Amino acid sequence: AQSVTQLGSHVSVSEGALVLLRCNYSSSVPPYLFWYVQYPNQGLQLLLKYTSAATLVKGINGFEAEFKKSETSFHLTKPSAHMRDAAEYFCAVSPLQGAQKLVFGQGTRLTINP
Amino acid sequence: GAGVSQSPSNKVTEKGKDVELRCDPISGHTALYWYRQSLGQGLEFLIYFQGNSAPDKSGLPSDRFSAERTGGSVSTLTIQRTQQEDSAVYLCASSPAQGADTEAFFGQGTRLTVV
Numbered sequence: 403a404q405s406v407t408q409l410g411s412h413v414s415v416s417e418g419a420l421v422l423l424r425c426n427y428s429s430s431v432p433p434y435l436f437w438y439v440q441y442p443n444q445g446l447q448l449l450l451k452y453t454s455a456a457t458l459v460k461g462i463n464g465f466e467a468e469f470k471k472s473e474t475s476f477h478l479t480k481p482s483a484h485m486r487d488a489a490e491y492f493c494a495v496s497p498l499q500g501a502q503k504l505v506f507g508q509g510t511r512l513t514i515n516p
Numbered sequence: 517g518a519g520v521s522q523s524p525s526n527k528v529t530e531k532g533k534d535v536e537l538r539c540d541p542i543s544g545h546t547a548l549y550w551y552r553q554s555l556g557q558g559l560e561f562l563i564y565f566q567g568n569s570a571p572d573k574s575g576l577p578s579d580r581f582s583a584e585r586t587g588g589s590v591s592t593l594t595i596q597r598t599q600q601e602d603s604a605v606y607l608c609a610s611s612p613a614q615g616a617d618t619e620a621f622f623g624q625g626t627r628l629t630v631v
Contacts, residue, residue: 492559508558
């Protein structure tokens with residue numbers, strides 16, 4: 403069965419600093435991988451996705467993630483944090499076939515310090 | 517509307533009562549999903565509808581949970597004889613196609629509190 407582990411339930415960085423949110427997946431074959439963001443009192447919004455094309459994926463709001471098969475990782479980064487990036491971030495996997503039954507990690511709450 | 521719409525946004529119900537949660541997907545989207553977001557379990561898949569095919573109910577936690585999708589559009593998630601552990605945010609999502617790599621668009625959710 404597929405699973406996702408997000409290291410760190412809470413990450414705090416200063417405005418302008420590098421953001422690094424970690425995600426490792428467990429799957430017998432490389433799945434599709436997603437990062438979603440959830441702002442307070444809002445639904446989930448897709449940041450980016452990996453679908454076996456380029457291993458470095460660029461998303462919205464300056465975020466990007468790199469798929470590393472050898473490390474079974476899909477870490478999310480942003481070079482310079484903004485206050486508006488404060489939110490909860492979820493990594494998710496989906497099987498390659500059939501429906502997109504997403505399996506989510508537990509989420510990482512990102513706090514930006516002024 | 518432009519996005520996935522869920523109603524009500526908040527629901528408080530007494531233990532043992534039945535509740536219905538509604539989801540209006542984006543027009544033209546054939547796939548519809550229900551997820552549950554709770555403190556103890558995180559985000560969990562509940563059920564999936566695709567066109568006129570039989571739904572995938574593999575994520576429903578018990579037989580108290582059911583869902584239907586009428587006319588390939590609006591969906592209703594029903595929880596019978598609610599329990600306190602049913603308290604969670606119920607999220608609906610839709611996507612334009614069945615493929616596992618397509619983007620799912622999420623609604624803002626219904627926060628259910630069972631007292």
